[in-house]
Amino acid sequence: MLLAVDAGNTNIVFALVDQARTIRARWRIATDPRRTADEYVVWLNQLLALEGFSRDDVEGVVIGTVVPRALHNLEVLAEKYFGSAALVAGRDIPWDIALDVDEPGNVGADRALNVIAAHAKYDGDLVIVDFGTATTFDVADYSGAYKGGIIAPGINLSLDALVAAAAKLPRIAIEAPEDPSVVGRTTVSQMQIGIFWGYVAMIEGLVARLRAEIGRPARVIATGGLAILFERHTDAFDAIEPDLTIQGLAILWQRCHI
Template structure:
């Protein structure tokens, strides 16, 4: 089995793959203050709940945008699984040509999403990840990762309204059903959710034009969305072709297959020579 960690600023998503198929996944809070043992106990309990054995894990792969958590999870891998984790970083084989000015600045999650989306849907494509930040990534039909846009996520925007104003409350992120709202909570929901939908529509429209201008085959651009709030936004826009919430975990499995060390062939045992 393969254990995959997708570490975001707000949550860590874990997935277990068996024979290339995702068999289960969990979401836990990202906490910079947790030790390897604390995370280890959480993962151990999750394994027990699902009836999984730590000894069946053959490899571990980690993608993180939180550097302070990386060492903790690497230590967890060694202590609780006796494995040296593969980390998605510069030098790891992805199958993409990264055209960013400084490839080391691209978030690992953005590359992992692009790897999975390109393998599943082909290019040209736009990948939107609705996480702590909302990221837009463009990939050409030749598997070239061009870059994209980064915007504050819905949760960040909501928390900023609450923290930076005196009277505005915390609200649930859901559609209020109208934009002319007659109470504060619905007014905030309208501005947050519909405002985000409008941003997504505009950025995707502009990115599509830029991608189409360099797509020699004339193939249409595919738009793939992932992340916890992808379904909410997809309900109000027409620009998203596919919602794929397990995209990042699947990308980790693909990258693992490209980077795993081949098994060493067993040496044939020589039969002892019998003296007659």
């Protein structure tokens, strides 16, 4: 089995993926570049055992990261505890897609991986919305080429900035308000409306603008940990694929092992 590691700015996701690219188990830990390989393996050993696996089941490790400082300890983890030199997406394994943008070297690994996985599953033009630390909108054409996109603050980041800058505003849970009215009667309800429905409006508005600019029918795919938060509250998405980045890692791994 493959251990796929998606190192993001907020969390690192570890996933066990079988040869059919089925995710057999996944775990999430807060991103901390200071965390050592020894700390990772103590945590992973227990989680593997809880799912009925062990380190012996892992045949290889593939890493995608947007946090360069976290990479070294993850590579040490792979070599020291899984007996395998990790392959790093974009460095050791080429993307094999066209990065049709002005600065292809600055395209985040997660965004390229999302495009690879989405194009492998869906035909035609695509818009991929990834809910992470930032919310990104990526455009891929019918050939699978990455054409560019949008970077917006993630919803948690937006709330953090609001609470930090306004002394009297409380921290609230990010969830759809129970009352359908968008006229809030309390400070908390007004914040919930602004954060949640304001974010939905941003998603719908940017998706509409992207579709208009593409000029052809485009399927919109949502991914990332917070995608399900909005699934029932907007018709902007054609599909929810929570694990696109992990699937992209598995696809790259298989390409270089065929």
